[in-house]
Amino acid sequence: MTERLAVHGLVRDFGAGAGVFGIDLTVGAGEIHALVGLNGAGKTTLMRLVLGMLHPTAGTCRINGRDLADLTAADWGRVGHLVEHPFAYPELDVRTNLVLATRLRRVPAAEATGLAERALAELDLGRYSRIPARRLSQGNRQRLGLATAIQHHPDLIVLDEPTNALDPAGVIVLRDALSRRAKAGAGILVSSHHLDEVARIAHRISVVNRGRSIGTLDPDATDLERAFFTLVHDNEREHPR
Template sequence: MADNPGIAVRGVRRSFGDVNAVSDATFEAPAGRVTALVGPNGSGKTTLLLMLASLLRPDAGSIAIAGADPVSSPAVVRSRVGWMPDALGAWPSLTARETLAVTGRLYRLSAQRAAARAAELLAVVGLTDLADRPARVLSRGQKQRLGLARALVHDPAVLLLDEPASGLDPQARIELRSLLRSLAAGGRTVLVSSHVLSELEEIADDAVFMVRGTVVSEGDVARASAGERDWRIRLLPGQGDPAGNREIVVLLATAGVNTAALRRDRGDLVAPFPSDEAAAAALSAMVTAGLRITEFAPVAGRLEQTFLGLSAPEGHAS
């Protein structure tokens, strides 16, 4: 899979009547990495994923999936792509095992190979105990796992996953994370959309942000992620209220924090630092001053902060 070139998208557009669902998408998702597709509700993520999966035709632009064009070569693209929609659709009366075996047959695996692959994937996604139950009785999280297994049946070079973590319990999310990371480490291209930004932060190597149908430029992403952000400061218990500690307030002001915007949160102090450099300087000064700090960390992750920075000016798209 070393020569798998991943996903390349240039100037892609798609409208539904007068709704410009995707108005300008340009980005690359390289092989060997997990790329997050992030955007508010209605920003065009699902529409874009459907076009990448060859299930929807773009109005304009070009797409290459592991080197193949979904418009001119949909069959080639489908053989290279594992597609997991945000809800498991088909075949409620088939069991989990049958669902995977039938999918394997659709990908032209022999009956024996399809059965073996089904058993293998049921184990990978933790559904072996439920293998012979009809898919319709599975819980939402179990259906998500079956959907993921279905996307992996033909060992695709490119995985397109729409909200794969939704409905999963914490243990299943941890397993999903390590599975996606190992699939990427094996040379596959993984593109994941999700609203759970804290989780994407841990899974993804890169992020593509969409706002109102447009993929945001790298420069705008860098600006949104470099702005002011809140940091949580926690003192060792018994050190008093950090928000009422004059020494801390003076040190924060020296580091460039607007102290009028300081706030309390569950006994901690939350301070808006203008930059990571300012936060580092303040931490160093507080430690030097002998303050006993047990936590000093950004309140929101980098993806979440960038997401909020990009969405804030005009609100959410939907």
């Protein structure tokens, strides 16, 4: 299987026990790999490292087999992400934001409008297409952020807590969109606190605790919550603070 993402021994030490400490992780083509963990476990830090938003203290990270340092602007155009707050130009309307986002990812102008139209339909944002982003509700801003992350059919998609602020219909829309992208060959790294939702979409679930990957959960298991807390509590016992 082609590895869309391969992370080895990634470290970013913020001091006082905070950060990421030697994480190994892969996301294959067609795979949805979920990260779960308590608040402050290191999920966002790992994603920021993967996206080059933070520099690691040690370790390597490869996207489509190439080291992050060697990626060109065109390579980064094959990545889509939403980490922390969804970005949009507040004064521009939703459609214009989508078109601009495709252009920033080096999509040719001739294809940009078509992709944006499809994204409006896919994320069910059509009725807001002429509304400035600043006037969107929080959930619709999140939908716009998600649309900009996936509309250009990237090879690698990295989403931090993508269901934040989404209503139940939005959760389903997102689930379907991610399943479609994975079936088309994208690798998807996603973090979430909703174990049931993660179990529905993920092929693999890794548990992160105190900056380390401490085990996996079986998405088909019956009591994910119990399995999650067993892993976390065992890890805390083995490594008391």
